[in-house]
Amino acid sequence: MTVTPIFCDPLWVSVCCKNEVCALCGQQANAKVIEVIQPDDPFSSRRAMTGYLCANHFLQLMGPSAVMAVEEYRNGLLCDNEC
Numbered sequence: 001m002t003v004t005p006i007f008c009d010p011l012w013v014s015v016c017c018k019n020e021v022c023a024l025c026g027q028q029a030n031a032k033v034i035e036v037i038q039p040d041d042p043f044s045s046r047r048a049m050t051g052y053l054c055a056n057h058f059l060q061l062m063g064p065s066a067v068m069a070v071e072e073y074r075n076g077l078l079c080d081n082e083c
């Protein structure tokens, strides 16, 4: 699957991602991904795994619906600013 790099100029990066790099490509991280441990996990008391991803790898992880949602959001922002 190819994801269009729509976050070339990110609007916002959380302070939690400052000085963090994407685990897959080494670029500035834009998203912190945290595992949700389900109550029926046989080791539910363990610490959740976390990782950092750049925006494009985050969208690859989340899939096409995330890409569409972000595009709709950004188009809405552009319309709000230009209309």
Ligand SMILES: [Zn+2]
Pocket: 022, 023, 024, 025, 026, 027, 053, 054, 055, 056, 057
């Ligand atoms: Zn990346």
